[in-house]
Amino acid sequence: MPTTPFRQGIVILLIALLMIVVYPAPWTQPSLQLQRSSVEFITAGRDFMDHLLSMNAHTIINDQDRAIKMMVDQNLVRERFAFLKDTNLIQRALASDTVSYLDWQHATAKIIEVKPQYTTIKLSSPLYVGNEAVRNITMMLTLTPMPRSEDHPDGVGVLKYTDVSNAVALY
Secondary structure, eight states, X not given: OOOOHHXXXXXXXXXXXXXXXXXXXXXXXXXXXXXXXXXXXXXXXXHHHHHHTOOOTTTHHXXXXXXXXXXXXXXXXXXXXXXXHHHTHHHHHHHSOOOXXXXXXXXXXXXXXXXXXXEEEEEEEEEEETTEEEEEEEEEEEXXXXXXXXXXTTSEEEEEEEETTOGGGGO
């Protein structure tokens, strides 16, 4: 039976549909149906800052891994790896017996901008190294709702972060 242009078109359409189902496009932007509350964004932002700014000798590798996994922009990931390499942060923390933490009981949180694709928040907290308050950390975080997963249990990914207090220079 000879093939007609109509049959060829149907076959091409079926192959195209199969390719879409079998090989979906990589994630590039969150679904507009995903939503997170202000509390979820603030909680995820605090979690990210806790891990990103950790200088805890016993947890620094896991903390940095967790912070990096929360980043959805590959440029941020590359920048963080370069920062860790250039500053030798992990090796310095492992060689010390340092303990650091952010004091969220004396912190402030403010929602700056809410869009369907992202929310920008500003978080400030005192940073303690040992038992001493070293300085106040203030960060602007642009966060996006995402499907909940092992890397994003909060259902929030980090699109951008800016240390507006320049506290990272401390490390």
